[in-house]
Amino acid sequence: MTAIVDLRDVSITYAGAHGPVPAVRGVTLALERGRILGLVGESGSGKSSLVSAMLALLPKSASVQGRIVLDGRDLYSLGEHERRALRGREMATVSQDPFTALNPVVRIGTQLVEFQHALPNLTKPEKLRRAGAMLERVGIADPATRLNQYPHQLSGGLRQRVAIAGALLVSPKLLIADEPTTALDATTEMEVIELIRDMRGEVDGSIVLVTHDMGVVGRLCDDVAVLYAGELVESGPVDDVLNRPRHPYTRALLACDPARIDTPSRHLPTVPGTVPSPTALPAGCIFAARCQDVMALCHEVKPLLSAAGASRVACLRVSAP
Amino acid sequence: MAPITDTVAVAPPANRTGAHPAWVGLRRLLAHPAGLVAFIVVLGLVACALFAPWIAPYDPVKIAPRIRFQGPSWEHWLGTDQLGRDVLSRVIYGTGVALKVALSGTLAALLIGATLGIVGGLSRGSVDGALLLLCDAMRSLPLILFALAIVAIYGPSLATLIAIIAFSMAPGYFRVVRNQVLVLRSMDFVAASQSMGASLPRIALTHLVPNLLGPIIVLIAMDIPAVIGIESGLSFLGQGIQPPDPSWGSMLSDGYSFIRQAPHLAIAAGLPVIVSTVAFTFLGEALRDVLDPKSSRGRG
Amino acid sequence: MTALLEVNDLVVRYPTGSLFGRLRGEVREVTVLDGVSLTLDQGETLGLVGESGSGKTTLGRAIGGMTPMAAGSITLAGISATGRQDVFWREMRRQVGFMFQDPMAALDPRMRLAASITEPLAVNGIGRTERRRRAGDLLAEVGLSPDFAERFPHQISGGQARRVTVARALSLRPRLVIADEPTAGLDLSVQGELLNLLNAIQAASSVSFLFITHNLAVARHVTDRVAVMYLGRIVESARTADIFARPGHPYTRALLSAHGAPGATPRLTGEIPSLKRRPQGCEFHTRCPLATDRCRSEPPAEHLIGPQHQVRCHFPLAPAGKASPQVPPAHPEPARSQP
Numbered sequence: 010m011t012a013i014v015d016l017r018d019v020s021i022t023y024a025g026a027h028g029p030v031p032a033v034r035g036v037t038l039a040l041e042r043g044r045i046l047g048l049v050g051e052s053g054s055g056k057s058s059l060v061s062a063m064l065a066l067l068p069k070s071a072s073v074q075g076r077i078v079l080d081g082r083d084l085y086s087l088g089e090h091e092r093r094a095l096r097g098r099e100m101a102t103v104s105q106d107p108f109t110a111l112n113p114v115v116r117i118g119t120q121l122v123e124f125q126h127a128l129p130n131l132t133k134p135e136k137l138r139r140a141g142a143m144l145e146r147v148g149i150a151d152p153a154t155r156l157n158q159y160p161h162q163l164s165g166g167l168r169q170r171v172a173i174a175g176a177l178l179v180s181p182k183l184l185i186a187d188e189p190t191t192a193l194d195a196t197t198e199m200e201v202i203e204l205i206r207d208m209r210g211e212v213d214g215s216i217v218l219v220t221h222d223m224g225v226v227g228r229l230c231d232d233v234a235v236l237y238a239g240e241l242v243e244s245g246p247v248d249d250v251l252n253r254p255r256h257p258y259t260r261a262l263l264a265c266d267p268a269r270i271d272t273p274s275r276h277l278p279t280v281p282g283t284v285p286s287p288t289a290l291p292a293g294c295i296f297a298a299r300c301q302d303v304m305a306l307c308h309e310v311k312p313l314l315s316a317a318g319a320s321r322v323a324c325l326r327v328s329a330p
Numbered sequence: 331m332a333p334i335t336d337t338v339a340v341a342p343p344a345n346r347t348g349a350h351p352a353w354v355g356l357r358r359l360l361a362h363p364a365g366l367v368a369f370i371v372v373l374g375l376v377a378c379a380l381f382a383p384w385i386a387p388y389d390p391v392k393i394a395p396r397i398r399f400q401g402p403s404w405e406h407w408l409g410t411d412q413l414g415r416d417v418l419s420r421v422i423y424g425t426g427v428a429l430k431v432a433l434s435g436t437l438a439a440l441l442i443g444a445t446l447g448i449v450g451g452l453s454r455g456s457v458d459g460a461l462l463l464l465c466d467a468m469r470s471l472p473l474i475l476f477a478l479a480i481v482a483i484y485g486p487s488l489a490t491l492i493a494i495i496a497f498s499m500a501p502g503y504f505r506v507v508r509n510q511v512l513v514l515r516s517m518d519f520v521a522a523s524q525s526m527g528a529s530l531p532r533i534a535l536t537h538l539v540p541n542l543l544g545p546i547i548v549l550i551a552m553d554i555p556a557v558i559g560i561e562s563g564l565s566f567l568g569q570g571i572q573p574p575d576p577s578w579g580s581m582l583s584d585g586y587s588f589i590r591q592a593p594h595l596a597i598a599a600g601l602p603v604i605v606s607t608v609a610f611t612f613l614g615e616a617l618r619d620v621l622d623p624k625s626s627r628g629r630g
Numbered sequence: 631m632t633a634l635l636e637v638n639d640l641v642v643r644y645p646t647g648s649l650f651g652r653l654r655g656e657v658r659e660v661t662v663l664d665g666v667s668l669t670l671d672q673g674e675t676l677g678l679v680g681e682s683g684s685g686k687t688t689l690g691r692a693i694g695g696m697t698p699m700a701a702g703s704i705t706l707a708g709i710s711a712t713g714r715q716d717v718f719w720r721e722m723r724r725q726v727g728f729m730f731q732d733p734m735a736a737l738d739p740r741m742r743l744a745a746s747i748t749e750p751l752a753v754n755g756i757g758r759t760e761r762r763r764r765a766g767d768l769l770a771e772v773g774l775s776p777d778f779a780e781r782f783p784h785q786i787s788g789g790q791a792r793r794v795t796v797a798r799a800l801s802l803r804p805r806l807v808i809a810d811e812p813t814a815g816l817d818l819s820v821q822g823e824l825l826n827l828l829n830a831i832q833a834a835s836s837v838s839f840l841f842i843t844h845n846l847a848v849a850r851h852v853t854d855r856v857a858v859m860y861l862g863r864i865v866e867s868a869r870t871a872d873i874f875a876r877p878g879h880p881y882t883r884a885l886l887s888a889h890g891a892p893g894a895t896p897r898l899t900g901e902i903p904s905l906k907r908r909p910q911g912c913e914f915h916t917r918c919p920l921a922t923d924r925c926r927s928e929p930p931a932e933h934l935i936g937p938q939h940q941v942r943c944h945f946p947l948a949p950a951g952k953a954s955p956q957v958p959p960a961h962p963e964p965a966r967s968q969p
Contacts, residue, residue: 051817051819052728052788104759164901195888196885196888196898198679199888199923223818262819265819267845267847267850270851275851275852276826277851279819279820279823279826282820519737521730522694522736522798523749523753525695525723525728526694526723527695527754540738541738
């Protein structure tokens with residue numbers, strides 16, 4: 010299979026007040042055509058930085074090392090102008106908050122036309138027609154009326170549908186959905202998950218779903234990548250990672266999820282300790298200080314990602330048992 | 331009760347000096363490049379105002395017909411005016427007049443505006459509505475015409491000037507304070523205080539005033555140049571500070587009349603207006619940065 | 631045993647409309663809570679679940695005395711209020727601690743944490759030295775080191791801010807703590823720490839919790855009973871194990887399936903209606919897959935379908951014989967015989 014997005018040894022460093030802050034370190038990851046990747050991690054894991062790097066939307070204070078290749082082109086060897094053209098045509102995003110993603114004073118139709126600004130050779134009426142057709146495909150009844158409405162006249166779930174329709178209008182090679190269901194109610198969340206699953210054929214590339222919700226990953230994704238403190242600790246097919254987690258952090262994280270604990274219990278599992286600060290990183294394994302299965306070696310040797318079954322895992326217990 | 335859970339690991343806190351917040355704020359203001367320059371200029375202006383009799387080389391109202399319209403020289407750094415008075419001394423004494431009007435006018439405006447703003451914001455309902463209506467009506471008055479009308483009735487004097495400034499600026503403070511109070515009272519920490527049974531005056535003192543202070547100080551620093559402008563404008567029209575007292579506006583007006591014979595008069599009177607306006611504006615901008623509590627993040 | 635908290639037929643209305651409307655004396659109101667009743671025992675945790683707009687936060691705020699009630703009564707530890715009775719509310723506020731949904735917004739950005747934590751003590755006239763001592767104790771109790779006392783809210787993390795709000799809620803040793811979405815926005819590992827902390831506090835002091843959440847997975851673990859809210863009414867309440875094993879209301883079943891394993895079928899159509907346009911009859915009929923003509927015209931009464939298990943539905947699901955306690959039962963066929 011061909012990779013749509015290929016991250017090779019990607020590191021992201023921010024210029025901080027007290028020196029450089031290495032927020033993401035050495036992430037190698039390939040997103041394959043037609044698959045949905047779940048990018049999972051807690052706060053401080055670097056998942057937002059990584060996503061911003063894929064969209065070439067990092068702030069000026071950040072520098073990217075390594076290569077991010079989108080469909081054969083190295084994103085960071087392109088000029089700013091070409092990168093901007095790519096953002097409009099080959100990448101699209103669905104953001105967390107459907108209430109701020111749309112301009113409140115512009116009609117839905119106008120905004121959906123504007124989303125297609127990078128598409129050449131289409132007249133405005135054609136773009137509006139495409140917008141209406143896309144609204145219908147994402148399950149919005151009476152698209153003609155909706156095109157004339159303003160965002161505040163739509164409910165949260167409908168707005169997220171409109172945002173998804175807007176992202177799909179350009180047939181992107183990379184669609185990044187950043188916590189697309191977090192702001193929605195449980196019953197609406199399910200509809201949006203099903204919609205993304207149904208619409209995956211519209212994306213001529215791959216979808217990245219950024220989330221902290223393991224339930225959403227299980228229901229929607231093909232692959233998962235687990236980030237911890239700026240490093241990729243485990244990646245592989247959903248079934249392997251969620252049901253046979255190999256990295257102790259993945260195991261601990263899944264064990265914490267109340268939805269995965271069958272017997273009701275007042276005492277819930279936790280991951281003792283805190284995430285190391287990116288400016289004070291340990292010498293060996295990044296997770297050693299909190300790990301249940303830690304060995305003496307873990308504090309000295311940094312584990313590399315190595316194949317384990319269908320997954321890749323960065324753990325000495327797996328690579329050198 | 332005994333400690334129940336594991337203690338959370340703690341990173342060293344960002345600000346461990348324990349110094350008084352005002353002192354910390356001043357230090358940060360002086361670390362701000364524009365803030366430092368503006369602060370020094372403002373300090374200089376205040377010094378001019380306070381110590382004018384000692385700083386000024388001559389009596390600002392002493393007429394010397396023989397040395398009229400002299401250009402800058404070693405005896406008179408900024409030259410002399412149409413009556414032979416020393417321009418530098420008049421500019422220095424004028425600083426006092428300008429700051430007196432600006433400070434007392436703004437403070438009076440603040441007192442009226444902020445009090446009504448807190449009352450309006452806390453009471454809401456019809457009291458708030460009536461205050462809002464009054465404030466909008468006042469703001470719609472053309473300022474110079476209103477001022478001229480007041481001067482026509484009460485006669486030009488320092489007190490009239492301050493009153494005009496207070497009444498014309500108060501609605502602005504009312505608006506800002508009231509809106510800020512409405513925002514604050516919808517915040518959860520105010521609701522939390524209410525849920526503890528705290529009284530309205532207590533909430534106003536512990537939560538509203540500290541959170542209003544920052545925006546208000548910035549607003550004052552930004553408004554002082556405008557007030558100096560009003561004073562200069564009215565004096566320029568002959569309706570403000572009356573001769574022979576020195577005022578930047580009346581000096582500007584004189585300079586304007588003799589712009590062909592003695593251009594240094596207009597320049598000498600205009601420069602302090604510009605410098606003080608820019609300095610107070612920069613000070614306001616710097617205070618805005620410094621007083622944001624979140625800006626202390628990551629600083630030593 | 632008499633209940634610690636008893637809420638009877640509580641009604642809350644919010645005024646709406648513009649300034650000019652109010653000046654003209656127009657009164658337009660939206661009924662946010664419509665006849666809510668519940669009880670809570672000492673040391674018990676009641677989960678209040680529902681989607682946004684269900685009124686669960688308003689109910690918490692009304693019990694905490696932050697939202698005036700239009701009708702009904704609240705009784706706490708034997709003292710009742712039926713309106714704005716100051717004596718009651720003063721006593722009430724001493725007995726109730728409140729944790730807000732957004733801990734950062736609930737802390738004054740210009741106040742040091744020690745002052746925030748002990749604000750309830752200051753309101754009740756406790757002196758400065760005593761407050762300082764208690765601040766240290768309270769910080770220790772929620773697992774924070776003493777140097778947090780001098781910090782400002784922007785210097786701490788979200789999880790730590792939660793602990794600070796727990797400390798403040800406990801500062802007057804209340805008998806009831808109302809926790810509004812106490813785990814919203816927390817990472818999974820931190821969420822567990824906070825819930826364990828609340829549990830340990832309850833075990834040590836037998837404080838009662840009113841636990842407002844939209845997260846059913848969390849509610850299943852930490853509550854004794856659950857009340858499900860929809861459009862300002864409690865549509866179902868039962869012991870936690872019962873409600874997860876045998877949900878009686880179609881809405882509860884839909885919520886459970888939205889959280890539960892894939893493949894669960896009942897689909898809700900549409901979204902929660904606006905409070906300004908409350909549906910006639912049963913409020914849920916616009917989205918209910920089982921709605922009949924009766925549902926569209928006649929508001930349902932509460933039925934008791936099991937011990938402590940109440941359902942506000944014309945056609946409550948009959949209690950199933952044996953359902954596995956962890957997996958919500960599959961949705962029954964829509965074709966059910968009417969009683």
